[in-house]
Amino acid sequence: MLDLLKKTALVGLGALVMTEEKIEEIVKDLVKKGEVSQGEGKTLVSELMQKAEAGKKEIEEKIEAIVKKTLRKLDIPSRSELKEIKAKLDKLEK
Numbered sequence: 001m002l003d004l005l006k007k008t009a010l011v012g013l014g015a016l017v018m019t020e021e022k023i024e025e026i027v028k029d030l031v032k033k034g035e036v037s038q039g040e041g042k043t044l045v046s047e048l049m050q051k052a053e054a055g056k057k058e059i060e061e062k063i064e065a066i067v068k069k070t071l072r073k074l075d076i077p078s079r080s081e082l083k084e085i086k087a088k089l090d091k092l093e094k
Contacts, residue, residue: 023048 027041027048036044071078077085 020045020049023052 024045027036027045030036030044031038031041
């Protein structure tokens with residue numbers, strides 16, 4: 001039952017964008033309804049927060065990869081490439 005509840009919460013409630021307060025509120029409601037014990041509720045909050053954080057990191061990494069790929073396709077130089085060019089210009093100016 002608890003596994004089903006976790007999966008439902010993750011999918012149905014969009015745990016990736018939920019705040020800790022919102023997750024705690026939902027779990028408190030489940031505890032009040034008697035669907036989970038208070039101990040299970042604390043564990044559930046912790047697990048959902050960990051999964052949400054892991055999901056956020058994964059999304060950030062994917063977005064970063066897409067942006068880098070797009071910049072390469074557009075032939076836009078990276079910050080490190082610009083610094084390198086600036087250093088060469090400074091050297092030539094001297």
